[in-house]
Amino acid sequence: MQRRLISTGSPFEKAAGYSRAVVQGPWCFVAGTTGYDYATMTMPSSVAEQTENAMATIADALEQAGFAMTDVVRVHYHVTDAAFADAVFLVVGAHFRNIRPAATMTVSGLIRPEMKVEIEVTALKA
Numbered sequence: 001m002q003r004r005l006i007s008t009g010s011p012f013e014k015a016a017g018y019s020r021a022v023v024q025g026p027w028c029f030v031a032g033t034t035g036y037d038y039a040t041m042t043m044p045s046s047v048a049e050q051t052e053n054a055m056a057t058i059a060d061a062l063e064q065a066g067f068a069m070t071d072v073v074r075v076h077y078h079v080t081d082a083a084f085a086d087a088v089f090l091v092v093g094a095h096f097r098n099i100r101p102a103a104t105m106t107v108s109g110l111i112r113p114e115m116k117v118e119i120e121v122t123a124l125k126a
Contacts, residue, residue, distance in 0.1 A: 051091040071123035
């Protein structure tokens, strides 16, 4: 079974030695994704905008891998402040309302002070 690596072209991927997503058989594992706009390498200040950017990056990685958002079965949300949960839920709820993957949200420290949210998903082609 061939393993396929998906890249968004982010400089972080090469520097840190990871792939945005890895496809193995019917599975696609999307790495933790923050809210950077990779076209401009900027980070919006609002957690809602960061969440939208992260979800767009995830959707793009899934598409490159031959998957769709409807294939997502597991999602992990990491926020730097519990007060961000409601804003994140508004955004991700719009994407996952009818898909309803298993989910976990934790309050975590992220590696850069401007990062407020990081999202990781696992998808399965049934």
